[in-house]
Amino acid sequence: MNAELVFFGKRLDMAQRHRRRVLVVLVYAALAALMIAQIHWRIAGAYLFWLILLACRLFLGGYYSGGLVKLFNEKSPMRPDVPPPLHLLKLRVYEPVPGANGESYRNDERELHQRDRAHYRAYQIIAVAMLVPWGYSAMRLKPNLLGWIPLSPDALYYGLMMAIVTLMFTLPQAILLWTEPDMEAD
Amino acid sequence: MQGNDSRPSAPGESGLFNRIAVLRAERGVSRQELADAIGVNYQTIGFLERGDYGPSLKLAFQIAEYFGLPVEAIFSVRPFKPLSEQVYGTRAAQAAPKTKSEESQ
Numbered sequence: 228m229n230a231e232l233v234f235f236g237k238r239l240d241m242a243q244r245h246r247r248r249v250l251v252v253l254v255y256a257a258l259a260a261l262m263i264a265q266i267h268w269r270i271a272g273a274y275l276f277w278l279i280l281l282a283c284r285l286f287l288g289g290y291y292s293g294g295l296v297k298l299f300n301e302k303s304p305m306r307p308d309v310p311p312p313l314h315l316l317k318l319r320v321y322e323p324v325p326g327a328n329g330e331s332y333r334n335d336e337r338e339l340h341q342r343d344r345a346h347y348r349a350y351q352i353i354a355v356a357m358l359v360p361w362g363y364s365a366m367r368l369k370p371n372l373l374g375w376i377p378l379s380p381d382a383l384y385y386g387l388m389m390a391i392v393t394l395m396f397t398l399p400q401a402i403l404l405w406t407e408p409d410m411e412a413d
Numbered sequence: 414m415q416g417n418d419s420r421p422s423a424p425g426e427s428g429l430f431n432r433i434a435v436l437r438a439e440r441g442v443s444r445q446e447l448a449d450a451i452g453v454n455y456q457t458i459g460f461l462e463r464g465d466y467g468p469s470l471k472l473a474f475q476i477a478e479y480f481g482l483p484v485e486a487i488f489s490v491r492p493f494k495p496l497s498e499q500v501y502g503t504r505a506a507q508a509a510p511k512t513k514s515e516e517s518q
Contacts, residue, residue: 228456335452335453335454335457336453336457336468336469336472337453337454337457337460337466338454338457340466410456411456411459
């Protein structure tokens with residue numbers, strides 16, 4: 228895990244666990260607000276999906292370089308010959324923290340162990356979360372049970388599925404950011 | 414983890430005692446230098462020193478090779494004896510005042 232987040236060219240120290248926890252809460256609060264807005268104004272879910280990927284890219288990492296959690300797939304981050312358009316516009320939204328030996332994107336064996344454990348815990352949580360839409364679909368067969376919910380059944384079902392998709396893409400990183408202790412200075 | 418200190422300490426989550434911190438201090442090696450030499454994150458050295466992470470056999474041998482010591486001199490499943498006791502064990506034991514139970518025997 229990286230100890231710094233580079234955001235708009237500014238280095239933010241995230242070595243302290245409480246800071247990482249605040250970041251996780253903020254990201255989930257923003258995504259939840261967007262999800263509610265999306266259901267309320269019936270915006271296409273694709274926008275939320277792109278925002279989830281952006282949250283990974285800017286803050287959480289894992290599936291993209293640029294966030295706090297190192298790449299899960301252990302592949303070297305792509306370094307295109309041509310600078311990305313945002314860099315040309317001088318909008319350095321994100322920038323991976325350069326490592327001392329150029330291998331900083333790699334997870335060592337402890338980090339790989341933590342990564343696998345976080346995925347296992349995320350899998351357990353998502354498996355339980357999947358019971359909610361499943362139970363909801365079962366309850367839809369008896370409409371009088373769900374009459375008190377102020378949303379159309381389809382909108383609610385869509386919202387639940389969107390929440391689970393959000394968890395699928397963000398939960399392993401969130402668990403890592405939440406549980407890793409404070410990083411010590413050398 | 415336990416080093417030269419005479420007090421026994423808990424082995425952390427790994428159940429493994431080690432002398433990495435002592436060896437590092439003795440040789441004036443920083444966590445970053447050790448981490449770079451064995452190809453891990455410097456945070457991992459902290460986890461190893463506290464005994465919160467049990468290294469793989471490969472990593473344990475890399476650490477042993479770096480310090481030029483056998484693996485069992487660095488890692489143990491039992492607490493290490495304080496170095497003072499190891500070096501001056503016999504004399505220290507003789508000099509130590511006997512307990513009441515020893516006297517009664």
